[in-house]
Amino acid sequence: MTAHALSQLHESQGQSLWLDNLSRALLTDEGLPRLIRDYGIRGVTSNPSIFKKAIVGSDLYTEDIAAGKRQYPDVESVYEHLVVTDIQRACDLLRPVWDQSHGEDGWVSWEESPGIAHDAHASVRAAHRLRELVDRPNVLIKVPGTVEGIEAFERLIGEGVSVNVTLLFSLDQVRRVFAAYRRGIEQLEANGGKTAEVRAVASLFMSRVDTLVDKQLDAIGGERAQALKGRAALALAGMAYEHFREVFEDESFDRFEQQGAWPQYLLWASTGTKNPAYSDLLYVENLIAPRTINTLPDATLEAFADHGRIASRLKPHLDEDREVWAELAEVGIDMDGAVRDQLLDEGLEQFQAAFDDLLAAIDQA
Numbered sequence: 001m002t003a004h005a006l007s008q009l010h011e012s013q014g015q016s017l018w019l020d021n022l023s024r025a026l027l028t029d030e031g032l033p034r035l036i037r038d039y040g041i042r043g044v045t046s047n048p049s050i051f052k053k054a055i056v057g058s059d060l061y062t063e064d065i066a067a068g069k070r071q072y073p074d075v076e077s078v079y080e081h082l083v084v085t086d087i088q089r090a091c092d093l094l095r096p097v098w099d100q101s102h103g104e105d106g107w108v109s110w111e112e113s114p115g116i117a118h119d120a121h122a123s124v125r126a127a128h129r130l131r132e133l134v135d136r137p138n139v140l141i142k143v144p145g146t147v148e149g150i151e152a153f154e155r156l157i158g159e160g161v162s163v164n165v166t167l168l169f170s171l172d173q174v175r176r177v178f179a180a181y182r183r184g185i186e187q188l189e190a191n192g193g194k195t196a197e198v199r200a201v202a203s204l205f206m207s208r209v210d211t212l213v214d215k216q217l218d219a220i221g222g223e224r225a226q227a228l229k230g231r232a233a234l235a236l237a238g239m240a241y242e243h244f245r246e247v248f249e250d251e252s253f254d255r256f257e258q259q260g261a262w263p264q265y266l267l268w269a270s271t272g273t274k275n276p277a278y279s280d281l282l283y284v285e286n287l288i289a290p291r292t293i294n295t296l297p298d299a300t301l302e303a304f305a306d307h308g309r310i311a312s313r314l315k316p317h318l319d320e321d322r323e324v325w326a327e328l329a330e331v332g333i334d335m336d337g338a339v340r341d342q343l344l345d346e347g348l349e350q351f352q353a354a355f356d357d358l359l360a361a362i363d364q365a
Helices: 009-013 032-039 048-055 059-071 075-100 120-134 147-158 171-190 207-220 223-227 232-248 251-258 298-307 318-330 335-364
Strands: 015-019 041-044 107-111 139-144 163-168 200-205 265-269 292-296
Touching: 009 015, 015 032, 015 298, 032 041, 032 075, 032 298, 041 075, 048 075, 048 335, 059 075, 075 107, 075 120, 075 335, 107 163, 120 139, 120 147, 139 147, 139 200, 139 335, 147 163, 147 171, 163 171, 163 335, 171 200, 171 232, 171 251, 171 335, 200 207, 200 232, 207 223, 207 232, 207 335, 232 265, 232 318, 292 298, 318 335
Parallel strands: 015 041, 015 292, 041 107, 107 139, 139 163, 163 200, 200 265, 265 292
Antiparallel strands: none
16 A cells, blocks of 8 residues: 555545654655655644654754743743643644634644643643643643543533543543543533634544453463453454443534534554554554544554555454453453553553653753
């Protein structure tokens, strides 16, 4: 397959490809503009780990770091003003996609500080502040799928702020997030806001789920447990997509769509395969479906362009998915409890560590 064929994915299958990366180096003509033009990239996601990789050790930020330290009172403010330039530039590059798709795509995600993941009020305030700092209509503020993050998400939608709910690892989280979006849209309408001007996505992580579950299955041992390896994430995706259809293809959502509102698309995250025994496109080819987004790291995007197959592969196999779910429970895997909680805690810890390292590196520069 060629990059040109990949660029036709949205037209042929209704799925959008976003890039899971952002750096100043990518904002050159041979970086993001080329990926938008030749690969059909329709959005960008970022997180503290991505910005740490982009900034630490790069001389592209040296002058701005020095200027920021002279201008701003604390290192976190320096960081925010350092990366807002990249966020704005990416938003500008994707603005034609945003305009042409009437807001379906063309978004750039910027994550709040992981330190406020369990503070709904602080998350709401931070989202408004970051949105104003970027001053672009196509920025998505990322909040985590904690209890407090979902509470903040509902309030933000009701206040007209577009949001990417991240760090989702369970069907329970997906259900709560979709319900929060529906309530937020209803509140926005009640407040006199324009539902057509708000957008939300739900980032469901794939390879991290299988990595943890496979480890637990190995510890359990036995043929039955081994037969379940590599199946948890795709079963989760299939059931989550079916729930998306139940919620947003229901007649009760029709009136919002008629006013221009978008459903909250599922965004497949963590799609780079971590287990070398699995296909490098396990979480790409098997997750092609209309009105979904797949955000790909650079290597996975190149692999998809090189040897991927484009066909609608995420079809309802609910009996099979539910059977996998039931068997996981029977062998002792608690998908909507212990697995969700561990992955959410680990995700927050990883982002906090990357954020702390990045701030320390800026402070010492």
